[in-house]
Amino acid sequence: MSEKQSIHAIVAIDENGAIGRQGGLLCHLPVDMRHFKQVTMGHSIVMGRKTFESFPRRPLPGRQNIVITRNARWQHEGVTVAHSLAEAIQAAQTPDVFIIGGAQVYEQALPLVDVLHLTVIHARWASADVFFPPLKMDEWEEVEREHHASDSRNAYELDFITLKRRR
Numbered sequence: 001m002s003e004k005q006s007i008h009a010i011v012a013i014d015e016n017g018a019i020g021r022q023g024g025l026l027c028h029l030p031v032d033m034r035h036f037k038q039v040t041m042g043h044s045i046v047m048g049r050k051t052f053e054s055f056p057r058r059p060l061p062g063r064q065n066i067v068i069t070r071n072a073r074w075q076h077e078g079v080t081v082a083h084s085l086a087e088a089i090q091a092a093q094t095p096d097v098f099i100i101g102g103a104q105v106y107e108q109a110l111p112l113v114d115v116l117h118l119t120v121i122h123a124r125w126a127s128a129d130v131f132f133p134p135l136k137m138d139e140w141e142e143v144e145r146e147h148h149a150s151d152s153r154n155a156y157e158l159d160f161i162t163l164k165r166r167r
């Protein structure tokens with residue numbers, strides 16, 4: 001598949017642009033997990049091998065899981081393996097392709113991204129060790145924003161923000 005594909009990225013960042021620490025996410029936010037599932041369900045999702053291996057249950061159901069690795073022998077049941085970002089996007093079987101991380105893959109994919117689904121968590125983690133690449137805000141138009149207050153299950157307030165690349 002390659003004609004008329006839209007490339008999306010989806011990511012949760014803190015106020016410093018951090019996305020993870022010690023191989024995992026910054027925090028557990030059920031409201032963001034639900035949002036991620038809703039946005040990506042039914043589509044192809046592209047991820048780095050480290051992000052795939054950080055999932056407790058893998059692959060993620062209801063989506064074509066495409067994992068990028070340089071290891072020619074790496075494979076996993078239910079996963080489409082690719083050895084470059086271009087190969088991963090080429091292998092995607094849905095018109096909307098979602099880049100779901102991690103930092104290495106976001107860095108390479110950002111120039112190709114048409115729509116960015118950002119969750120901004122209103123907190124900062126000093127222990128963070130992976131970051132989203134810096135965004136040039138004049139390249140993006142905000143098309144949606146939804147605020148969520150913290151509650152008994154979600155310790156931090158957050159915003160779901162959708163940005164479209166200006167063409």
Ligand SMILES: NC(=O)c1ccc[n+]([C@@H]2O[C@H](COP(=O)([O-])OP(=O)(O)OC[C@H]3O[C@@H](n4cnc5c(N)ncnc54)[C@H](OP(=O)(O)O)[C@@H]3O)[C@@H](O)[C@H]2O)c1
Pocket residue numbers: 010011012013018019020021022023024025026047048049050051052054068069070071074082083084085100101102103104105106108130
């Ligand atoms: N907050 C969020 O929304 C979010 C989302 C996703 C991930 N994360 C976090 O991000 C962290 C993981 O990110 P990361 O940057 O360490 O790893 P990553 O991007 O998930 O995976 C990196 C791996 O992908 C493969 N890879 C990358 N570029 C490649 C290329 N051009 N060609 C072939 N293979 C390529 C390599 O696998 P091999 O080593 O097998 O060759 C590389 O080691 C974790 O902490 C995770 O929890 C956060």
